[in-house]
Amino acid sequence: MRLDFPPKYTETIGSIKIHSLQKIYEIDSGNVVNSNNQRNNNTSTIAFDNRKLSKKCTKMAVVIPVKNEKLSLLEGVLSGIPNECLIIIVSNSQRTPVDRYAMEVEMVKQFSQFSNKRISIIHQRDPNLSRIFHKLNYTSILDQHSQVRRGKAEGMVIGILLAKMQEKEYVGFIDSDNYFPGAVNEYVKIFASGFAMSQSRMSNIRICWRSKPKVANNKVYFPRWGRVSEHSNKYLNDLISYITGYETDIITTGNAGEHALSMSLAENMQFASGYSVEPYELINILENFGGIIKESSRLHKDSVEIFQIETRNPHFHEDKGNDHIIGMLQESLSAINNSKICNTDITRDIKNHLLVLEQKTNQTSSRTGAISNNHLMDPIKTISMDKFNELVIDSPKLLHQFNASEI
Amino acid sequence: MRLDFPPKYTETIGSIKIHSLQKIYEIDSGNVVNSNNQRNNNTSTIAFDNRKLSKKCTKMAVVIPVKNEKLSLLEGVLSGIPNECLIIIVSNSQRTPVDRYAMEVEMVKQFSQFSNKRISIIHQRDPNLSRIFHKLNYTSILDQHSQVRRGKAEGMVIGILLAKMQEKEYVGFIDSDNYFPGAVNEYVKIFASGFAMSQSRMSNIRICWRSKPKVANNKVYFPRWGRVSEHSNKYLNDLISYITGYETDIITTGNAGEHALSMSLAENMQFASGYSVEPYELINILENFGGIIKESSRLHKDSVEIFQIETRNPHFHEDKGNDHIIGMLQESLSAINNSKICNTDITRDIKNHLLVLEQKTNQTSSRTGAISNNHLMDPIKTISMDKFNELVIDSPKLLHQFNASEI
Numbered sequence: 096m097r098l099d100f101p102p103k104y105t106e107t108i109g110s111i112k113i114h115s116l117q118k119i120y121e122i123d124s125g126n127v128v129n130s131n132n133q134r135n136n137n138t139s140t141i142a143f144d145n146r147k148l149s150k151k152c153t154k155m156a157v158v159i160p161v162k163n164e165k166l167s168l169l170e171g172v173l174s175g176i177p178n179e180c181l182i183i184i185v186s187n188s189q190r191t192p193v194d195r196y197a198m199e200v201e202m203v204k205q206f207s208q209f210s211n212k213r214i215s216i217i218h219q220r221d222p223n224l225s226r227i228f229h230k231l232n233y234t235s236i237l238d239q240h241s242q243v244r245r246g247k248a249e250g251m252v253i254g255i256l257l258a259k260m261q262e263k264e265y266v267g268f269i270d271s272d273n274y275f276p277g278a279v280n281e282y283v284k285i286f287a288s289g290f291a292m293s294q295s296r297m298s299n300i301r302i303c304w305r306s307k308p309k310v311a312n313n314k315v316y317f318p319r320w321g322r323v324s325e326h327s328n329k330y331l332n333d334l335i336s337y338i339t340g341y342e343t344d345i346i347t348t349g350n351a352g353e354h355a356l357s358m359s360l361a362e363n364m365q366f367a368s369g370y371s372v373e374p375y376e377l378i379n380i381l382e383n384f385g386g387i388i389k390e391s392s393r394l395h396k397d398s399v400e401i402f403q404i405e406t407r408n409p410h411f412h413e414d415k416g417n418d419h420i421i422g423m424l425q426e427s428l429s430a431i432n433n434s435k436i437c438n439t440d441i442t443r444d445i446k447n448h449l450l451v452l453e454q455k456t457n458q459t460s461s462r463t464g465a466i467s468n469n470h471l472m473d474p475i476k477t478i479s480m481d482k483f484n485e486l487v488i489d490s491p492k493l494l495h496q497f498n499a500s501e502i
Numbered sequence: 503m504r505l506d507f508p509p510k511y512t513e514t515i516g517s518i519k520i521h522s523l524q525k526i527y528e529i530d531s532g533n534v535v536n537s538n539n540q541r542n543n544n545t546s547t548i549a550f551d552n553r554k555l556s557k558k559c560t561k562m563a564v565v566i567p568v569k570n571e572k573l574s575l576l577e578g579v580l581s582g583i584p585n586e587c588l589i590i591i592v593s594n595s596q597r598t599p600v601d602r603y604a605m606e607v608e609m610v611k612q613f614s615q616f617s618n619k620r621i622s623i624i625h626q627r628d629p630n631l632s633r634i635f636h637k638l639n640y641t642s643i644l645d646q647h648s649q650v651r652r653g654k655a656e657g658m659v660i661g662i663l664l665a666k667m668q669e670k671e672y673v674g675f676i677d678s679d680n681y682f683p684g685a686v687n688e689y690v691k692i693f694a695s696g697f698a699m700s701q702s703r704m705s706n707i708r709i710c711w712r713s714k715p716k717v718a719n720n721k722v723y724f725p726r727w728g729r730v731s732e733h734s735n736k737y738l739n740d741l742i743s744y745i746t747g748y749e750t751d752i753i754t755t756g757n758a759g760e761h762a763l764s765m766s767l768a769e770n771m772q773f774a775s776g777y778s779v780e781p782y783e784l785i786n787i788l789e790n791f792g793g794i795i796k797e798s799s800r801l802h803k804d805s806v807e808i809f810q811i812e813t814r815n816p817h818f819h820e821d822k823g824n825d826h827i828i829g830m831l832q833e834s835l836s837a838i839n840n841s842k843i844c845n846t847d848i849t850r851d852i853k854n855h856l857l858v859l860e861q862k863t864n865q866t867s868s869r870t871g872a873i874s875n876n877h878l879m880d881p882i883k884t885i886s887m888d889k890f891n892e893l894v895i896d897s898p899k900l901l902h903q904f905n906a907s908e909i
Binding site for chain 1: 504526527528529530531532533534535546547549552553556559578580581582583584585586613616617618619681682683684685687688715717718719720721722724814815816818821
């Protein structure tokens with residue numbers, strides 16, 4: 096994989112370096128980039144060969160949150176992930192009347208037999224798992240019935256925990272509804288390249304889709320931005336402009352569904368539930384490492400590096416309709432608005448925007464109460480891994496692991 | 503890349519082995535498939551690691567025929583090809599009033615600078631090239647004005663020649679209008695895996711798309727077969743059933759636009775111009791190596807292996823409309839029908855089918871005279887490579903080569 100390097104510019108906020116968008120010139124730089132090849136080239140790009148990326152992949156877990164996805168789509172996603180990665184599927188699929196989770200386990204079992212991939216699969220609503228979190232006093236992931244909440248973010252946190260349990264240094268998130276295994280493969284290679292570029296133990300790799308095909312008038316179009324990203328990016332940039340005093344458009348990945356974290360960073364972060372998980376990731380890093388909030392004692396010596404990388408492949412996923420768009424935007428904007436680092440000017444703009452959305456919601460009555468659903472989950476660092484590991488092993492039916500012995 | 507191996511069954515016709523469709527289980531088996539991993543697995547699949555595929559790629563040229571393609575689409579295709587491959591672009595784009603070929607050369611120049619890819623580009627209608635073919639007495643590629651004909655097949659033959667000139671052992675063909683660089687990357691890895699599986703010097707790797715997205719009623723569908731493939735596959739299977747005496751459905755890649763040939767096979771083949779180039783490839787192999795035509799003295803000791811491999815990625819390409827579909831089917835069926843190995847029963851069926859198509863053509867008057875355009879080009883083995891090389895070097899503006907010194 097060859098991409099822009101160094102990034103064209105970087106915003107530094109406290110211990111955080113946010114790098115501007117980097118483009119990819121080739122997704123496959125071959126097995127060995129010889130130094131001759133590297134040197135002859137101008138110095139504005141860097142290439143990582145498959146050997147180098149492979150080393151990063153052996154330290155990486157790829158977490159796939161799943162909810163009632165078509166099995167063939169999920170299988171396609173699995174087929175695109177490099178063999179070296181540990182795959183962790185966290186399912187929130189229905190158990191009754193049809194046990195879709197059992198179907199997923201069956202498919203994964205069969206597929207892992209043929210593909211020799213290392214795959215773990217767990218159901219996030221398994222009562223055994225809730226019981227474990229209860230015992231560990233990690234209650235911020237539980238609902239009022241002491242069950243793990245249903246959100247995608249909750250699935251991500253479970254995925255991070257299972258990755259840490261299996262001693263992975265990096266964890267990447269990939270959606271289960273991608274039609275192109277080749278695009279999935281690119282995402283993982285981008286994650287690996289990002290971690291290879293990072294000078295810091297703590298890094299966040301965020302993917303910017305080149306385009307997102309849409310069907311209209313019986314034709315396929317390739318618009319640049321999603322309808323939610325456009326607005327979250329704007330307000331996140333407003334926020335950073337306010338902090339630095341210089342107007343910026345550096346953020347292009349506010350709602351990046353595909354992103355990765357080094358474990359050192361992931362275990363220190365709070366995650367927001369619901370649709371705001373991706374923009375809140377940025378907000379939480381700013382809160383914890385930006386040196387903006389005086390009382391925050393967590394300004395580290397280590398810096399946090401945020402890379403934003405544009406894919407070569409379009410992002411072509413299952414069309415889930417428009418109902419979730421307004422809710423998604425509401426939650427994303429609320430996550431920005433609710434932060435202590437958000438100043439009054441931006442707050443006013445966002446509140447006005449939210450009022451307009453509120454009216455739309457009432458008109459279409461597609462969603463209500465989306466905003467109230469803004470839970471924060473504690474950093475998983477507080478969980479004793481030995482104990483978690485022990486408790487998971489004590490619940491033999493909780494976690495299915497295929498080809499695990501070869502790790 | 504891990505795929506079915508050995509193939510489920512094989513039809514043997516004379517010196518030819520046609521293998522049944524092989525499916526892919528993972529597109530990226532990592533950098534090193536350790537023998538442990540390989541052994542533990544059941545024996546119905548084989549994995550080729552990136553190290554192995556890379557070795558095959560260094561011996562491969564990827565030929566991309568181009569005709570007035572959007573530059574951004576073409577650039578995307580280039581970005582998906584592994585760095586080790588030599589890329590050969592054969593353009594048939596317009597020169598006036600806008601010189602699109604000059605735009606392509608400019609884009610390739612800039613792109614190759616950033617990507618460090620080895621790219622050659624040539625225009626197939628360049629008068630210098632026609633002159634060279636005239637001097638070499640290779641006139642089957644020329645039209646009545648002693649100019650190279652406009653077809654894609656002519657571009658392919660030029661690509662094979664340039665690959666041979668640069669001593670490549672394998673040559674693959676990829677269309678320039680693919681929206682997904684990740685899918686292009688998969689094609690090349692399939693070619694490399696096919697050549698790695700082959701026991702013979704002479705092999706043909708044919709790609710079967712998993713699906714081909716179509717837009718209808720403002721939704722995207724993923725049908726399994728193209729409208730032309732369905733029919734060509736049927737008649738090719740009828741032909742093979744007739745030859746072997748057993749009904750078969752082994753052919754699934756009659757119109758495979760993406761395919762590859764070992765040079766030992768490519769240089770011995772005749773190519774048909776127009777839309778029939780892909781199905782005729784199979785017919786020509788049957789004619790030359792099937793031992794069916796008594797007078798054919800070319801029954802070799804070496805066998806020819808034909809692999810058919812199903813992609814994991816859908817094939818999502820630029821929609822060129824429906825006008826060419828009937829013409830494409832007419833030419834494909836004629837190529838099968840005109841062969842000396844085609845028996846009367848099948849001839850009758852195809853002729854009836856062609857009559858129906860003829861009526862449709864007259865009704866829509868979208869195309870006429872498509873069938874008459876069924877030229878055959880002589881095997882390029884007849885061309886002296888030393889002389890060809892010399893003549894190309896003597897025409898300094900004919901062939902643009904970027905990063906060539908690093909070959």
